[in-house]
Amino acid sequence: MKPFTLNNNDAKITTGFKTPEGYFEALESKLSAQLPANELKVIAFYQRKTTWLYAAAAVVILLVSIPIYQNVHQSATEVDAVVLEDYIATHADISAEDLATVLEKEDLEKIKLELNLGEEAIEDILLNNNDLEQYIID
Secondary structure, rough: OOOOOOHHHHOOOOOOOOOOOOOHHHHHHHHHHHHHOOOOOOOHHHHHHHHHHEEEHHHHHHHHHHHHHHHHHHHHHHHOOHHHHHHHHHOOOOOOOOOHHHHHHHHHHHHHOOOOHHHHHHEEEEEEEEHHHHHHHH
16 A cells, blocks of 8 residues: 555545535525425414313312312211210210210310309390290190
8 A cells, every 4th residue: 555644735535526516506595495485373263262261161170179078078077966966865875974984175165054144134034035924834
């Protein structure tokens, strides 16, 4: 093989590729002719409207379902007072002491009934209630 130096102009290797004359001048016009024309994107009005309808429907469903969930959840966890009262009335073998051991102090304080009626309040009740004679007779 022959010795090769880069500084020697005679020894340069040609690639064998040539660009046609006027190629780069005509390149821009050829590419722009092949590109599609600028088309505007059209958004239909009804598509935008359906998005708002879906959002409104979701909000309505949420607003309706939250109270229903809360009512179902509360009724499942809390004992109805009427059912409890009926249970106690039908099971007469429960004594007051048994009830006191089951109930907490807060419940017992709620049960206490304080009647602080003065003499004037009692007189007003007796004067204004016309059915007292019926209560006494019966």
